[in-house]
Amino acid sequence: MTTFDDRERAEEARFAHDAEVLFRIQARRNKLLGQWAAARMGLDAAETESYARAVVQAEFEESGDEDVIRKVLGDLLMAGLDVAEADVREALAAKAIEARRQLLGEL
Template sequence: MTTFDDRERAFETKFAHDEEMKFRVIARRNKLLGHWAAGLMKLSAVEAEAYAKDVVRADFEEAGDEDVIRKILGDLTAANIEIDDAAIRQALADKTVDARRQLMEAQG
């Protein structure tokens, strides 16, 4: 094998790893966001866990974060909790940091 082939394989491996980590961070973030919203809605622990899983599943509806934001906003509004889009986006950003930190600590 040539050095070029080795470098190409290394870049492909790194890309695959980075994409997997990105997926794991987003899934963890969505679960954390679901638990955050469940706390606002005062759901029980069992209901909160089920709701967090629903939020993770909601992310598969379309690319990007809008499907998750819509679900959270709709559910919180339906539960008569006053919240706006900006607050949910801020929680999304905060949970992204938390998710990344948790995954890095787990790899430790």
């Protein structure tokens, strides 16, 4: 094997690792956002856990964050809460920071 092959494999491994870490951060962020929204809706512990999982699953409906934002915003509005899209986006950004800190602290 050549040095070039070794370097190429190392780059591929690093790329795969970075993609996995990003996926885990986004999943944790979405779970934290679901917990945030559940607390605002007054859900109990079991409902909160179920709702947080549903928010994580919403990520897979389409690429990007819009599906998660639409779900959480829609659910909060259906619960009769006065919340703006900007509030959900702000919470999403804050939860992204929190998720990154939590996950990188575990690695």
